[in-house]
Amino acid sequence: MASIQKRGENRWRLVAELGYDAQGKRVQERKTIIVDDPSLLRAPRRLQNYLDAELLKFQMEVEAGHYIRPEKLTFEAFIEIWINKFVEVELQEKTKVSYKFHAERRIVPFFRTMHMDKIKTMHITDYLDYLRTPEASLNRDGKPLGSATIVYNYRVLRSIFAKAVEWRVLKDNPMTGVKKPREDDIKEMEYYDEKEIELLFMALEDEPIQLRLQVTLAVTTGMRRAEMAGLEWKNIDLVNGVIDIKQTVTMFKDGAPVIKGPKNKQSKRRIALAPAVIDEMKLYRTEWAKMKLQLGDKWTAGDSEFLFCRTSGEPSDPERLTKRWISFHRKHDLKPIRLHDLRHTSVSWMVFKKVHSEAIAKRVGHTNTKMLQIYAHIFDSVDQAAADVFDGMVIPAKKKA
Structure with a gap:
């Protein structure tokens, strides 16, 4: 009994x-x-x-x-439990995809049949060493993984074994004593300087209004890609010239957009628009309304009115916004930077124009002004302007005589 x-x-x-x-x-x-x-x-x-x-x-x-007795539980069997009980339940969609990809494609093949209680710290370090070899690459060219990918695998492993301890599958965590790998190949932040910004807007002049507005918003508001993808006309007040950031489209899953709230509390914010940007938006509003009318029954998105949308009315895939930007800068032979780097350009320009750090952080949705420290060196003219304020303070010795 x-x-x-x-x-x-x-x-x-x-x-x-x-x-x-x-x-x-x-x-x-x-x-x-x-x-x-x-x-x-x-x-x-x-x-x-x-x-x-x-x-x-x-x-x-x-x-x-x-x-299954914990001592008989294989790593592969535990990963299935970890995915069903943690990944699918607690993580955001983009993180789910990344965690499952690295767990199933890289980590499981390495530890597959090992019993959970037999995995030791040395096995973890062996795996991290393995990631640095060409064999760990899933690309045809066999190019070794970057340090950021290795660090991401470290994070996934840390999650796996933390849950194993929390769920009392393991008494001790084999990740204890494993140092986080160094990220020694982090790509530096890129941006457009004054002359490159001028070239950018000259190149935009003859482009379609939709692309023109996408790039203009990225540069002048510092919005994230997911924020632009989630932007609806109901979030925009063209009379007062403001945008309310209330939702994002982070990705598409099974053909449907994943719509969620802003990244953090600070990301839910109101952004003022420059008069020239308001004029562009009014022009685009007219063109957008014509497009919706012409689509007729093809419009299946109901009351949704996304600025950047498919012919069905559903929001554009954020990846589509990126591809559109890449095609544009290649077409005009502009310096190749990421779409996200237009956000960096926006912050850098405000630093250049001496906008108060608190105002910049609030505008772009940074949690605090410390994030702005990485922008301080952006334009050479910023430092020169700082030097110029001391002109006249120091009187050369010859003039004193």
């Missing part, structure tokens, strides 16, 4: 019965559980109900053949 045995102050052993074997020996499975909730420990009846429920669940798992 299934039973519960007290093994300590907050520890109990569950015993599930499976009858008798061919030799008449009783077949049992045992599992130890720990109750950490003080309020539960102080309420005997509630505690007993909880233990009874855990015992019934354990007995059913054993009878159904679903229970």
Whole structure:
């Protein structure tokens, strides 16, 4: 008969019965559980109900053949549990995709059949060393992984084994003592300087209004790509010239946009528009309305009115915004920077124009002004302007004489 045995102050052993074997020996499975909730420990009846429920669940798992002893749990089997109980439940869509990709394509093939309790710190360091070899590359060219990818794998491993300890599959975490790999090939932030900005807007003059507005918004508002993809006309007040950032489109999953709130509390913000940008938006509003009218029944997005949208009315895939930008800067032979670097250009220009750091941080949705320190060196003329304020303060010795 299934039973519960007290093994300590907050520890109990569950015993599930499976009858008798061919030799008449009783077949049992045992599992130890720990109750950490003080309020539960102080309420005997509630505690007993909880233990009874855990015992019934354990007995059913054993009878159904679903229970696996932690010491017999393979890494591959645990990853399936980790994905279903943590990745799919707690992570954002883009992070889900990344975690699952690295776990299934890189990490599982390395540890696949090892039992969880047999994986030691040395195995983790061996894996990180393996990532630095050409064999770890999933590209046809066999180019070694960048340090950022290796660090990302470290983060995924840390999550896997932290959950293994939290769920008491493991007593000790093999990640303890494993240092985070160095990121020694981080790509420096890029931006357009004054002359490059001038070339950019000259190149935009004869481009379609949709592309023109996309690039203009990126430079003049510092919006993130996901914020531009999630922008609807209802979020824009053309009379007062402001944009409210209330939602983002981070990616597409199974052909549908993943629409969520801003990145953080500061990201939900109001951005003022320059008069020239308001004029561009009014022009685009007219063109956009004509396009929607012409689409007729093809418009299936209901009341949604995304600025940058597909012919169905659904928002543009953020990747599409990136591809549009790449095609544009290649066409005009502009310096090749990322779409996100237009956001850096926006901040850099405000630094150049001596806008207060608090105002810049609020405008672009930075959590604090410390993020702006990386922009201080952007334009040589900023430093020169700082030097010029001291002109006249120092009187040369010859003039003093």
